[in-house]
Amino acid sequence: MKRILSIVLSICMIVSVSVSVSVLSPKKAFACSCGEPSVEERFEHSSIVFTGTLVSKDRDGGNIFSLAKVWKGNFEDGYVYSGFFGMCGTEFEVGKTYLVYTENLKGKESTGLCSGNKLISEASKDIQALDRLTEPSWKNNYLLILLFLFVFAAAFSIIIWRAKSRFKK
Known part of the structure; x- marks a missing residue:
């Protein structure tokens, strides 16, 4: 009986060591393995x-x-x-x-x-x-450009209006 128990324990030990080695050993890496960069x-x-x-x-x-x-x-x-x-x-x-x-x-x-x-x-x-x-950077700032154009047009209109007011006097 002791002999059978010893054989069974030996087999279990060999199997567990084999499984551990195969699970814990490094995986094969292939030269063409690729990451996924953005x-x-x-x-x-x-x-x-x-x-x-x-x-x-x-x-x-x-x-x-x-x-x-x-x-x-x-x-x-x-x-x-x-x-x-x-x-x-x-x-x-x-x-x-x-x-x-x-x-x-x-x-x-x-x-x-x-x-x-x-x-x-x-x-x-x-x-x-x-x-x-590759989009031009100004396209990303179109609202800022529109605001600038609006302010420029408003300032130009005020200057013209004031100039006309001075000439009427």
């Missing part, structure tokens, strides 16, 4: 942000886009390096339109799996945020 953070860290339709791609991970709108950066040639899909690259499809965030790496505009690229059909919230981020 649109503002992505915009801040990108050199170019644009929407465009993929026209062609090459075997070296390069992509040529026909640009629709650029929110940030000077981007004329439409070439973006996206690497290879198996190595944290981004797989773009010819003919589809995307929102693309790039950064300049070694003189080449590059993007990847964690850059925040999206099909245009899935990017409406991002596009609204980008429009707000």
Whole structure:
């Protein structure tokens, strides 16, 4: 009986140690695991942000886009390096339109799996945020501008009225 109890306790001990080790051991991290930064953070860290339709791609991970709108950066040639899909690259499809965030790496505009690229059909919230981020600052202060114009018009009217009153005397 003692022998059976000893075997059962040994098995329980082995199982509990195995479970503890598997639960408490660090999880595997993949090289392409991405956080979820906000649109503002992505915009801040990108050199170019644009929407465009993929026209062609090459075997070296390069992509040529026909640009629709650029929110940030000077981007004329439409070439973006996206690497290879198996190595944290981004797989773009010819003919589809995307929102693309790039950064300049070694003189080449590059993007990847964690850059925040999206099909245009899935990017409406991002596009609204980008429009707000790049809106001219005077648009945010239109009430202040209207108030200034009103005060200016009132002051000008008073000056004209006083000038006319002096000439009538």
